[in-house]
Amino acid sequence: MLHGYGGYILRVDLETGHIRREKTDPKYMMNVIGGRGLNSTRLYDELRRDVDPLSPENMLLIGVGPLTGTLLPASAYTTISGKSPMTGILGDSAAGGFFGAELKQAGYDQVIITGKRDTPCYLLITNDNVEIRDASHLWGRDIWETTTALRKDLGDNAVQIAAIGPAGENLVKFATVACNNSRMFGRTGMGCLFGAKNLKAIAVRGKRRLTVADTLTYAKLCEKLETDIRHHPEYAQRHAMGSTLLMKALNGIGILPTRHFQEGVCDYVDDISGETLAKKYKVKNKSCFNCNIHCSRYFITPTHEGEGPEYETLCSYTSRLGNSDLEFALRMSTYLNRMGLDSLSSGETIGWAMECVQRGLITKEDLDGIDFTWGNTQTIEQILEMITHRRGIGDAFAEGTRSLARRFGKGTETYAFHVKGLDMICGDPRGIKAFGLCYAIASRGGDHLRAEPFFELTERYDEAEKRWGIREIADRLAVKGKAVLVEHTERQALLSDCLTMCKNIGLSMDLMNIDFASRLLTAGTGLRFTPERVDDALKGVIERDRLLNIDFGIKPEQDTLPERFRTEPLKEGASKGHTVPVEEMVREYYKLKGWDERGVPPAQSGKHA
Amino acid sequence: MIVVDAAVCSGCSRCEVACSFFHSGKVGRAGARIKVVKMEEIGIDYPVVCQHCIERYCLKCPENAIEIGALGQVIISPTLCTACGLCEALCPIGAIELFEEIPYVCDLCGGDPRCVKACTLNAIRYEPETTQAVALKPFKRKSRNRSPEEKRVQFALAASEPIRETWLSKRRA
Numbered sequence: 001m002l003h004g005y006g007g008y009i010l011r012v013d014l015e016t017g018h019i020r021r022e023k024t025d026p027k028y029m030m031n032v033i034g035g036r037g038l039n040s041t042r043l044y045d046e047l048r049r050d051v052d053p054l055s056p057e058n059m060l061l062i063g064v065g066p067l068t069g070t071l072l073p074a075s076a077y078t079t080i081s082g083k084s085p086m087t088g089i090l091g092d093s094a095a096g097g098f099f100g101a102e103l104k105q106a107g108y109d110q111v112i113i114t115g116k117r118d119t120p121c122y123l124l125i126t127n128d129n130v131e132i133r134d135a136s137h138l139w140g141r142d143i144w145e146t147t148t149a150l151r152k153d154l155g156d157n158a159v160q161i162a163a164i165g166p167a168g169e170n171l172v173k174f175a176t177v178a179c180n181n182s183r184m185f186g187r188t189g190m191g192c193l194f195g196a197k198n199l200k201a202i203a204v205r206g207k208r209r210l211t212v213a214d215t216l217t218y219a220k221l222c223e224k225l226e227t228d229i230r231h232h233p234e235y236a237q238r239h240a241m242g243s244t245l246l247m248k249a250l251n252g253i254g255i256l257p258t259r260h261f262q263e264g265v266c267d268y269v270d271d272i273s274g275e276t277l278a279k280k281y282k283v284k285n286k287s288c289f290n291c292n293i294h295c296s297r298y299f300i301t302p303t304h305e306g307e308g309p310e311y312e313t314l315c316s317y318t319s320r321l322g323n324s325d326l327e328f329a330l331r332m333s334t335y336l337n338r339m340g341l342d343s344l345s346s347g348e349t350i351g352w353a354m355e356c357v358q359r360g361l362i363t364k365e366d367l368d369g370i371d372f373t374w375g376n377t378q379t380i381e382q383i384l385e386m387i388t389h390r391r392g393i394g395d396a397f398a399e400g401t402r403s404l405a406r407r408f409g410k411g412t413e414t415y416a417f418h419v420k421g422l423d424m425i426c427g428d429p430r431g432i433k434a435f436g437l438c439y440a441i442a443s444r445g446g447d448h449l450r451a452e453p454f455f456e457l458t459e460r461y462d463e464a465e466k467r468w469g470i471r472e473i474a475d476r477l478a479v480k481g482k483a484v485l486v487e488h489t490e491r492q493a494l495l496s497d498c499l500t501m502c503k504n505i506g507l508s509m510d511l512m513n514i515d516f517a518s519r520l521l522t523a524g525t526g527l528r529f530t531p532e533r534v535d536d537a538l539k540g541v542i543e544r545d546r547l548l549n550i551d552f553g554i555k556p557e558q559d560t561l562p563e564r565f566r567t568e569p570l571k572e573g574a575s576k577g578h579t580v581p582v583e584e585m586v587r588e589y590y591k592l593k594g595w596d597e598r599g600v601p602p603a604q605s606g607k608h609a
Numbered sequence: 610m611i612v613v614d615a616a617v618c619s620g621c622s623r624c625e626v627a628c629s630f631f632h633s634g635k636v637g638r639a640g641a642r643i644k645v646v647k648m649e650e651i652g653i654d655y656p657v658v659c660q661h662c663i664e665r666y667c668l669k670c671p672e673n674a675i676e677i678g679a680l681g682q683v684i685i686s687p688t689l690c691t692a693c694g695l696c697e698a699l700c701p702i703g704a705i706e707l708f709e710e711i712p713y714v715c716d717l718c719g720g721d722p723r724c725v726k727a728c729t730l731n732a733i734r735y736e737p738e739t740t741q742a743v744a745l746k747p748f749k750r751k752s753r754n755r756s757p758e759e760k761r762v763q764f765a766l767a768a769s770e771p772i773r774e775t776w777l778s779k780r781r782a
Binding site: 155 | 620629635649654708759780
């Protein structure tokens, strides 16, 4: 008997209505572990490479890790994957909450959705019973309304729902999927993929109990992780503010994106910080399934309430756009969550427009007469509404910054801060060199989570010496050794993603590694996941991701950063004078991977030359 | 009895996990004797568990399979129980629910409740001296013909009203 795993893979063809349940194959899982590794490999094995992301043939995959839904704390994530409508390459996005555990308890490790329904539908999964149901009455409703309505229709408040909002229905390229109202599968436009399939939501109720192979050993390992979390030096801060603690932390080291990365220091940071948010608006902590940090927060302002926001949303709608009004940012956070828009990508389109207007590259007249001056809250609100419904100039914005800048031309492409079509996150790489490399090589585009080399921020010099023999790795401004760090943490990050575990714990807090994971996996699943086996699986997934992206047309020239971060030194703050020498870092990274100078893995270098 | 302070509950469901795991070595909400009602739209998470109510509706068991233990906990005899489901139907707050033909209700883990240990927010406390303090009559009428989940939601909604009032007066005064 297969423990830990849900035990089944569910295949649903929305076009024919054909539903098939396959047994999870332990041999396959030993090579991919689960979650993102499983999804990526499924795409590699089964997806026709030249498929249009919005066509019925594109696959939509929902993967959950082998230990999610069990006793293991902080492993509540779910990964949604497919060919990204936003970037045209590998797309995936993960979110916490309660959806993943429920899907596992319903008995599934992965749901594979293909085809397109003629009319709006939702998928209802209750253990073995799977139905495609009509969702016409839900079309046009926002994510919160959809969740409430579905739970009411089904007469069961405990049903877990992943849904899209109007943005996904209108095929906004950076539309999100959400579970538990505010847990966003934010990046690479997985909500757009739902919309393209006329799939409004997936509702799951799992009434099984998950077993593990070696119960006592497993319980001890889980207890160890819990204790490590509880006694971690960052515990108190993370509990109080979650990721919003980064507002002041990144400002302190001069890398808080301000006015679209023109500055790394924001003089009104105290008005928009995680501390202020906690003090003025937080009413209690919120949490994902079975986590003992409870890092999320519920807030109430005079006009709005909701869960969150996380740092990326907070920064995207405050300093990055030159806005100092925290209450406004919280209101926008609830709007984005309801409509199903990615805060990073939507924020980047607006930041791009504001900088281009500042530089006189485009004018108010080009933008439907809307005044894109820094921090104009009325403009921000108006354009978000236009993006959601693809009205006027919002239609062009809804295609994402890369496409938007191509349309306007006139040098505006220089200010479109994306890598491979995915907009950059809120951390100026000029003061965190390993992150710079990570954005450049990340297999889904400009993203930190593919490697999250948080270690470089910790100043643990002796530990760096011990682990890699390079002290500089613990110095965020050093370049030396950063490729080594990223090559290492890229596997550690993937490990978290395969376990669908939280990367705050697995990576930033540095509490999960291959040895520990191998013990957990072995005790949990009963399969012999030796450390070597786990590491091989991770290396295999990274290589397949690269090959898949090469098939999708990625060129080594795209493993880079936007010009500003390579050539314009930061002007003030604790990272003053720094840029990212990304070319040399990428070259070293290829070498460490054993790839050729064009970034092609060896087995395939002949084929792709 | 188990005393709940939902004002500080994050909804993590560690109580459910610990309960299910302790009793069976398996994890699933269906196997938990404490169940968290999550209402995202109002920010309320409410762990619902047997309140050792004054009325003791479940004692109407037609098979006399239910008795009250020394700690005030509900004890169900596995040999006498016929899984008729009357206790589930009678409980006004959905604290008893059948799963695989067995009624699941809090047994206080023999005096050392695992949910309390699992809760790091102090939202669930064990107060051994407190027994039969809660009257559930106000919930009884509305609970007729409702599923256990619906009853839990109704109870959680009503019981969390003061929490919402406190929040709103603090943040919207």
